[in-house]
Amino acid sequence: MARSDFRYQATRFFDLSKGFDGIVAGEDRLGVLDDLQFFGTKLVLVEREHQHRGIPARQVGSVVVEELSDPVVSVPGADRVAALIDPICILYDAVFSGSPHFWDDSVQHRQAMRQLVSESDFGLTIAEAEGALVGFAYGHTLRNNLWWRGFRDPVPEQVTREWPGRTFAVIDIAVDDHHRRRGIGTQLMELLLHDRSEERATLAVVPAAVDAHVFYEQSGWQFVGRQDSPPDSGWLSPQFDIYVRALGK
Known part of the structure; x- marks a missing residue:
């Protein structure tokens, strides 16, 4: 530094x-x-x-x-992805372990990451500074309409209907505290969604995460509605706000 x-x-x-x-x-x-x-x-x-x-x-x-040196945002090669699981999980714990988030299970996250990185439709972008991971964003293609369960208010069927390859779900995005407010989150997101073949993207936000809502709304995401997490979903928060964004072809 x-x-x-x-x-x-x-x-x-x-x-x-x-x-x-x-x-x-x-x-x-x-x-x-x-x-x-x-x-x-x-x-x-x-x-x-x-x-x-x-x-x-x-x-x-x-x-x-x-x-602070400027982080480099990139798509890691396939040969690096497995080695990035632990740094991603460590940063995830640091970012999401406090209010308003509900995270408390590092073991579960590592297991989920090992499964996700093995999937052919998995996407990952990272930000690195001086050899350390300081940000990441990742997701995968939705395979069914389970994502769209539990809305409090009716949502049009044309929004919730899924077919193979329609929707890319951004599962998580995080930036280290010392590197926030420098546009890194935007770079991570835009690179993650760049050249995706799906027609749209979606993501879920904890209702109390006010800064996240502002970030997404300023980045072109459209609010769909609020969900109550189904009891069998395994989702961490009892509620989520769902957003969608059209992807360019």
Whole structure:
């Protein structure tokens, strides 16, 4: 990781309940964490425990701003896919183990990944930075209409009807925290869907994942409806919001 040549001496309180909200040196606000990440930087905080207005906090003693190298987004060769299962599962656990997601079974995910990568219609894109996996997206072609069960409100039959090769399902997409807000998710998705032979794609989103909804809606996905997960589905969330997007030929 390339390190920039500047160091900010700063005083700012880190509220553990809300997250780091900015850096201040004297009266000058130098930036907020999300903005700094957007421009490809990472904060390394030198800090000590402190109490501020009764809130458990840490006082920042100095801040080193490090530049993050640009990840490379690609479709891995077939000879690499098996070796990527563990890095994908590790990143998956990191991204989806907290609220609003419901993930808690790493063993099940590894088993599912081993099955998925063996399928001929499996698609995978990855983002790598300095030899480490920092993002992925993957999916496969739907084989039946089980995906479309459980809608709360009626959905037109022309939407839910399936036939061989009609729909590609994006199963998961994730980006490491330090590399978000840099367009990597969009690159992963667009490369994953590029040149797919299906006429459309679909994906499912946990209703409470507000940022994900915004991302998909801004990327041309159309909301279909909300599902209650059938008891025998094995789906992790009790509810999902379903989206579709037409694919170009």
